[in-house]
Amino acid sequence: xxxxxxxxxxxxxxxxxxxxxxxxxxxxxxxxxxxxxxxxxxxxxxxxxxxxxxxxxxxxxxxxxxxxxxxxxxxxxxxxxxxxxxxxxxxxxxxxxxxxxxxxxxxxxxxxxxxxxxxxxxxxxxxxxxxxxxxxxxxxxxxxxxxxxxxxxxxxxxxxxxxxxxxxxxxxxxxxxxxxxxxxxxxxxxxxx
Ligand SMILES: [Zn+2]
Numbered sequence: 001x002x003x004x005x006x007x008x009x010x011x012x013x014x015x016x017x018x019x020x021x022x023x024x025x026x027x028x029x030x031x032x033x034x035x036x037x038x039x040x041x042x043x044x045x046x047x048x049x050x051x052x053x054x055x056x057x058x059x060x061x062x063x064x065x066x067x068x069x070x071x072x073x074x075x076x077x078x079x080x081x082x083x084x085x086x087x088x089x090x091x092x093x094x095x096x097x098x099x100x101x102x103x104x105x106x107x108x109x110x111x112x113x114x115x116x117x118x119x120x121x122x123x124x125x126x127x128x129x130x131x132x133x134x135x136x137x138x139x140x141x142x143x144x145x146x147x148x149x150x151x152x153x154x155x156x157x158x159x160x161x162x163x164x165x166x167x168x169x170x171x172x173x174x175x176x177x178x179x180x181x182x183x184x185x186x187x188x189x190x191x192x193x
Pocket of ligand 1: 036038059060061067131132133
């Protein structure tokens with residue numbers, strides 16, 4: 001149940017292409033936006049004109065520690081806090097200040113049933129124990145000086161300590177490339193391959 005929402009059609013095409021490339025690299029099946037591996041996130045960054053669209057897909061286990069709708073008050077609190085953190089896109093990813101990028105929109109979706117819809121699938125086919133779920137996050141930034149766009153620092157790791165690695169693919173006016181970021185190496189430069 002993959003749900004993706006994009007504001008900019010042409011950039012969405014690029015991101016889907018990147019997602020396919022990333023899925024291939026991870027050995028995932030067709031139609032997957034990157035393999036579902038706990039602790040690993042996939043981040044696509046697409047700069048076009050003054051806009052930068054960022055998409056993050058990560059296993060819910062790496063962000064909130066469970067992969068189903070929250071059941072207890074404590075889980076609901078964890079879930080809501082995670083969403084709140086993720087909505088603060090300019091804390092999750094920071095571009096070099098010279099580019100003057102500002103967060104314009106943020107969307108956070110979890111692809112398991114939300115609290116309150118928890119009884120939506122009473123099929124009896126699952127006990128819920130082995131289900132998986134992903135977070136889909138998308139941001140749009142507007143940059144005053146897109147020509148100056150040169151690097152990005154991930155704040156994600158600070159908010160989500162179970163997240164071990166983020167595989168980044170990017171497309172800028174200069175070209176495209178990739179990077180593997182970790183809590184110890186959370187800054188990347190947009191250096192085309
Ligand atoms: Zn999982």
